[in-house]
Amino acid sequence: MRFRQARPPVLVSYAAFVLVGINVGISGVLLPSQMASYGVDRATIGIIFFTGSAGFVLASVSTGALIQRAGIRIALTAGGGAFVLAGLYLATRPPFIAFVLAQLVLGYGTGVLESGLNVYIAGLPGATTLLNRLHAFFGVGALIGPPLAAWILGFASWTVVWLVVAAAGVPLVAGFLLAYPGRERSATDAPGAPVVHAVPDGPGPSPAPAPARRGMLHTALRDRGVQLGTAMLFVYVGVELGVGNWGFSYLVQARGLHASIAGYTISGFWLGLTLGRFLISPIAARAGATTAAMIYACLAGITAAIAAAWLSPAAVACVAFGLLGFFLGPVFPTTMAIVPRLTQPRLVPTAIGVMNAGAVIGGSALPWLAGTIAQNAGMQALLPFVLALSLAQFAVWRPIAARLGRRD
Template sequence: MSSYTGLGALIELEKTPSITNPAAVVRKDKQGIASTPSDHELDQMQWGKPMKGPTVTVQGAHTPLTPSELESSNPSTPTGKGAVDLVQSIFNPPRNKWRLLSVCFINFANGLNDSAPGALIPYIEKDYNIGYAIVSLIFVTNAIGFIIAAPFTHALESKLGRSRCFILSLSLLATAYVIIICKPPFPAIVASFFLLGFGMAINLALGNVFCANLSNSTAALGGMHGSYGIGGVIGPLVATAIASHGVRWSFYYVLNLATALFNLVFSAWAFKGYEKESSVRLITALQKTASRQETTEEEEGTSKKGLLKQAVKSKVTLLGALFIFAYQGAEVSTSGWVVSFLISYRKGDPSKVGYVSAGFWAGITLGRFLLSHPAQRIGRKLAVVVLVAGSVAFQLMTWLIPNVIGEAVTVAILGLLLGPIYPCATAVFSSLLPRNIQMSSLSFISAMGSSGGAVAPFLTGLLAQRAGTFVLHPICIGLYGVMVVGWVCLPRLPKRSE
């Protein structure tokens, strides 16, 4: 006992101090006087109130993301105090939800416009006493309008702003519809389709770029192009109902005129002040750092005239243009000529088989709403190959099944498979393209797509004049082959991490 006491006298036990955080860094001014930190200037660039510090709550087990999910995911947006939202979303800034709705309404109206000629062609031919080849000129001038608009879209957007560009686009559409409603000589009808192509090229490029640069771009693009499909369903139904009941076919375009005027007012309001909130401006400001100074100077040195040249030289732009050229060629050819095929080879009643075109567009609409997300889950590049292969199979069925009802079903399923291809492809192209040429590149791709939507139906009409409307199917199958070639030659998607 005494030895223990003596040992305790030699050893002094001390309590271990608790571990503390390092001392805070004190900011001092030039005179060496300590000062409290000020609010970060970038807080004033946020939409809404500055957000608090980043917090992440993890609950339960989490499955690691697959490579395809990482490939298709968008990088997270900074959420700490002093951070700035570089990537807009559907709800941030708040007016974006109205902008997306406006873009959807515009594309809905475009669907009404593009799907109607398939049901109206038999009545136009009868009214003007013309054949397949002559009536196909409306597809050609529509494509020429798209092609001519491509070099000007970016310049118009830079000079006029997003809101005024939509006003210009929809004013051209309204003018064309007034001409068609008056039922002038056929050359004037052909000229009006040029105005339709030019106007739609502008609003389609603006809408694609807006949706593709949102943080949830797949959902936005799916909604935008799904709305096009809804218009595509309604268009043939209304057109067939009007023309088959003895009403002059041109009165169908009163509906298009009304939607164009509504969209003109809505888009002008929705996109007013868009440039002040544009994420592109914020990114440009943030890029002026030491690490990005060289890149920024190069971007600023690029002239607006050189952007289209740079875009056209891009491998992604050229392959994307080839892909969409073939896609829209097959889509518009099927929509425009399948009714004539059923009348000629299946002895269908024009007042009834006109609704088959509506079934095709219904399939496209459902495909864009229902299959776009699963396509993203399995990987957009693989999904598109599978969808194209399925389209070939059902195009063959449409050609070979000797029954109107059976072919109506296969045409609808064909639309279902074709539907998600366009939004998936647009999302892939926007991921592969540099931001500074996105507008020019997507405008060029859209223009080439619409030229495909004119060349293929026009070629189908020429060959149908000599051989019969069955030529629709081998032409479409050949276009599917072109799509696959363009798709597999695209560069690999960059891997993105959060």
């Protein structure tokens, strides 16, 4: 498929990831209003994080089967529809139990969108650059979300924020129906097998027979390439959200910075993440660097930035946080882009879902562990913990790079 033919669905993908980013960005801003509205404390409102994550993981591990049976168009339409319906229901201010359960549907819709769009873009020419841009637009949405929610809360309730977000999802659902291809099959495909386009970064593994009498999910979970990719994203998201969630507290409590400066520093971290996804992959492509070399360079930059943020004076540490985000940026989308080179073509949709689920689990477990360590050893322990995770990324990436090298 030529990019010119793929351009409308790619643009819709970018818009969808902006909306997903807005969804993440507004959550923290809305929590105080939601707590006041329902008369609950932080521990109680925190239940929505578990239900939302459960919905996302369920979607991630089932999206591959959904795409294989119904096609990418129907899968994305279903995910977008679930997102819109959950948002509209939240806008009615349902009873608290229903509010919590609605997060399950919202998480499911978000998970289908993220996994499905990663699957589609991973099969296009220039997938590495396109996926970096896709995830960069998530960062754009995450930057837009907080000020948008704060502005609306200045004159309306939190339910209006959800009404606006849900309404923004309606044209996207229409875009999925109009722009994306229907289910395709060829004479050599097994019934329901997805079409996986060639990726120019290098040839993928030779097609293998469809697993007989064995589910795609079971096969993907046992696949070495999928296991490595999942481990990479598990650790990566632990670094990203460990810094994103606890970096502010570290700067204020361990470094003694004013809250406003710490806030700007964390905003710089997220801005750096977005810019890294827009800039690093195209620069690497122009320089002729391989995917493996680009990620090795990013991992070195991540490690150096964490060390600088930990050991340097406060002013340098603030700059290091931005650089940390910049070098982190390409790791997640690039790992998604190489999935067709890590596993069998037929397993790609399911593999991406499994990797997304691993990322969600890592994004919950490792920041929790970081917080627990900081609670017992002091907030100054955050960056040594994150530094250990960055070194673990090197250990996981090495066998992935070796697999890529054998297929280049």
